[in-house]
Amino acid sequence: MENSTPSFISPQINSEDMKLEKPLRLGILASGSGTNFEAIAKAIDQQQLNATIPLVIYNNPQAKVKEKAVAFNIESKLLNHREFKRRENLDQAIVDQFKSYQVNWVIMAGWMRIVTPVLLEAFPHHVINIHPSLLPSFKGIKAVEQALEAGVKITGCTVHLASLAVDSGPILLQAAVPILPNDTPETLHIRIQQQEHKIFPLAIALAAKLYP
Template sequence: MTNIAVFASGNGSNFQAIVDAVRNGMLEANICLLVCDRPGAFAVERARTSGVETFVYTPKEFSGKAEYEKLISEKLAEANIDWIVLAGYMRLLGPVLLTAYEGRIVNIHPSLLPAYPGKDAIGQALAAGATVTGVTVHFVDEGMDTGPAITQVEVPISSGETHESLQAKIQEVEHSLYPAVLQTLINTQGESKNGTKAGTNLRFR
């Protein structure tokens, strides 16, 4: 069984969707750890309620990114983590984690990247007067939402759309899409280990 660690900074709705997918048999993985950089985040309570171990830290208590990522890396190694899954984690990853888990870190973003990267992608789309936005699942590199896209799903923006209504529409897509993409990545990894040629063009449109 594949071991995953979820990184989250806020409410943790995508973390919960992944937990639910595992419970429902839609995702064949063990959620071994939640990593959170905000002790008061609701994602931490979700993890505790779900029986998932947590590692919660405060970045300002460390001398820099390399120091706390080294500690995170040790926690991941202890749990034999195969994949890092970012789900609303509001920090760029540094060389320590990017090197240790190269090609095994994924993120979900509420836009059709490269459009509207960074914070408040929903607000950016509304401010731009866009008629369509979406969800992107992508591999993570050193940039802000710049890693190679795995798949994208469009979400239409209705006339009179509010931030809250558009967020609800996007989250509905995210909560089904992310577990499905993770399962496909796990399957692909398994095929590679077994010597079977794995598909590299994953699409969920």
């Protein structure tokens, strides 16, 4: 579905901004359908983003991201969070896996787990998250529903460096999405996702230039 409503991306960047001399090695964390992973993988295949994805880690055995990884011939591993006593133990397992694949950037593409210092300190300033609101507004879960309940006219999505505080950290890119009078959480989420898929690869390239 094409987005027929206006949107904007801040800051404005072009194809030159995405050019990277050295390819990035991205480790993807995902918990669900994997649409943001797919957008990043497509950007790589289309040579818009100079990167490779050695490994996708997912924590939900039913996550559809596994099927998408297979379609792109990318290896995936299940690290079921229910099998770890503490968040730190899960994050250490993630670090061990990514380090073994020489990952240098961690991309939280719909990762529904709170990260700990174990992960952040292993990849300082190199963990990126995406959130379906214009941060700092509407942090946490059900951000789309929060925006509708608040009655705001514009929401959107934010790509930012992850930090210990949930949905905080330096903002890399944002895209705005107008809220229509008849929007439901489902229709609004679809339009926000369309913008997520556009800005996520751009934000990764921008982060690599800002935090080499």
